[in-house]
Amino acid sequence: MTPEGVNVAHPDKLFIGGRWVPAHSGRMIDLISPNTEQVVGRVAEADETDMDAAVAAARAAFDHGPWPTTPPAERIAAFRRMVAHLETRVPELAKAWTAQMGGLASFAGPMHGGSVMALGQIAGFAEHFEFVERRPSMAADTALIAYEPVGVVAAIAPWNGPFGIMANKVAYALLTGCTVIMKPSPETPLEAFIIAEAAEAAGIPAGVVNLVTGHRDASDHLVCNEGVDKVSFTGSTVAGKRIASVCGSRMARCTLELGGKSAAIVRDDFPIEAAAKMLTGTITMMSGQVCAMLSRVIVPRHRHDELAEAIAAEMKQVRIGHSDDPEAQLGPVAMKRQLERIEMYIEEGRQTADLVTGGGRPAHLNRGYFIEPTLFANVKNESRIAQEEIFGPVLSLIPVEDEEDAIRTANASAYGLNGSVLTTDADAAYRIARRVRTGGFGQNGLRMDFGLPFGGFKQSGIGREGGPEGLFPYLEMKTILIDGMPSTL
Incomplete structure (x- = not known):
């Protein structure tokens, strides 16, 4: 069940390992209209077992699949196919936002059209990014700095801007060669379903993009899974502090865009x-x-x-x-x-x-x-x-x-x-x-x-999203010192 005008193919399933699969719990999440207080949709509810399955799929796709070593130009081309698919679905994204979050319909179309345009801008940042660059060195004939994907990313988005925020996280993850697990807010999950369908339509390899929709306990289980290399979270400062403590305990990377006053x-x-x-x-x-x-x-x-x-x-x-x-x-x-x-x-x-x-x-x-x-x-x-x-x-x-x-x-x-x-x-x-x-x-x-760095000081977060600088949190830097210039980079 989805709101009128929103044509999600499998709201009763999760997207894990390139397949739409039933949720282990067998439960559904009701989506409530803020206008009428009535149920306007239902989606599958993921539990801890589903979270682990999504991490395993993303882990396999990163450790053994082609995506991390796919040439950047090919990754960018695949991502642009996703963007083209999303462009056709802007009216659905707008209706989903209005139905779930109560955003004004008069603003929803331009907002989501702009968000899709911004994804093309992010692809442009990746096109101009040097994933391997040469530096001068006193220790070797050839010094190279290689920017390599950080690994498996848990992308956790809030309910107020569910499409733009989640899509940006997915964009930066995919363009840098990471695999990603989308965990949208249980109040506004439909946009993430559309992103998953866009990845499927674009031919993104199995396990590179996954979708699990769950409540707080299952989400915490995802963050605690040691197979997750990085958490990209947008939401409350209280939740951000919990994520920071979990990531700190095992030195996992995290980007936190939190509250403000x-x-x-x-x-x-x-x-x-x-x-x-x-x-x-x-x-x-x-x-x-x-x-x-x-x-x-x-x-x-x-x-x-x-x-x-x-x-x-x-x-x-x-x-x-x-x-x-x-x-x-x-x-x-x-x-x-x-x-x-x-x-x-x-x-x-x-x-x-x-x-x-x-x-x-x-x-x-x-x-x-x-x-x-x-x-x-x-x-x-x-x-x-x-x-x-x-x-x-x-x-x-x-x-x-x-x-x-x-x-x-x-x-x-x-x-x-x-x-x-x-x-x-x-x-x-x-x-x-x-x-x-x-x-x-x-x-x-x-x-x-959002074509420029965005983030906060103090308890408003850690790190930046947006602009070409938004690529760096999804990358690790490797210094390579060798005795000659390799024939290919």
Whole structure:
């Protein structure tokens, strides 16, 4: 069973070793619509036995199969066939995202079309990458640096951007010669099924791409399997810490893209009305469920009340509706537990800050996981709503004395994923960007380019994804010192 318009051939099976096979557990995972709270699909549920089978298949394909030693040009050609297949399925990917996660249909098409285009860009990075390069050496006539695949990769993606995040992990793994086990979120697994079908259609060798869909215990079992050489994880900091500890215990590699509590600093030169429109449009994007979301607004104290009033006015105009409503500007959050989490933080905020607008469920929607865009003012930066990732359309307005205080406040966080400054002065934007401890920073809003490195400082993660630099976490470097140049590299 799959949502209307999503044509997955084998939702009741797993993809292991090049075959669609029944799950060992015999169980299914229900997919719940955030709009209606009704079941819209079911997929097979993998257990520990299935996880081990997927690792064994990926291990065999890496240790004994042709993929790791296939010339890069051939790997790139095979991957481009996958991309061509995915291009034909953008409408399905969009419908899957809307049905499972509640993302707005008006945004789903461009989002997934852009994600597929980005895969072609990643293939281009691999085409220009020197997998073997010569270096000068005092120890040998010929010194070569060979970049070799790290091995079997467990790719674990979250529910908010399930296609783009998983597809990027698979792209970098395949293009470097790794084999991969996809473990999507149990709330949004359909995109990974489509990626598996694309690998099958492209003729990727058996065992190179595998798919297992399971809950937390089975996922933890996958991470703990010693046949996994690297874990690429995007998700919560709590889960990331667990993965880091497991990988550290056996020196497995890991890339972790984790949470954030990113700040937008509003300078005196930026107009209040423009700031209010920008910040409201940002916090309602994907219902606030973006790791790099600008959820803290740091503003000079003398502008605080005026900005709070302007943001509240903008938030009250936001149209809340079902994901397939072309007029909707804010859809539901992804699941019941997420809605309950947001409501818990809103209640916490009522005790420690001023609730300016929002904070409740929309009166006109009595079913679905909907919450009003919410603004808190006079927020203390040390409070929970300013320090912890809410992952919903909740904005905290924090007053400060001056620019120095603003930078100090922005940095007073366990996270360091993203940031912004709202200013018309590019020199000031650069100066502040260099002082804020985050992996990304943009002038005038939430700005990200996944063709460039993406990742965080501090508890926002380890390593980078995106850009040509995204190839390195999937590679090991080998130094070769020999007495002459080999005839072939």
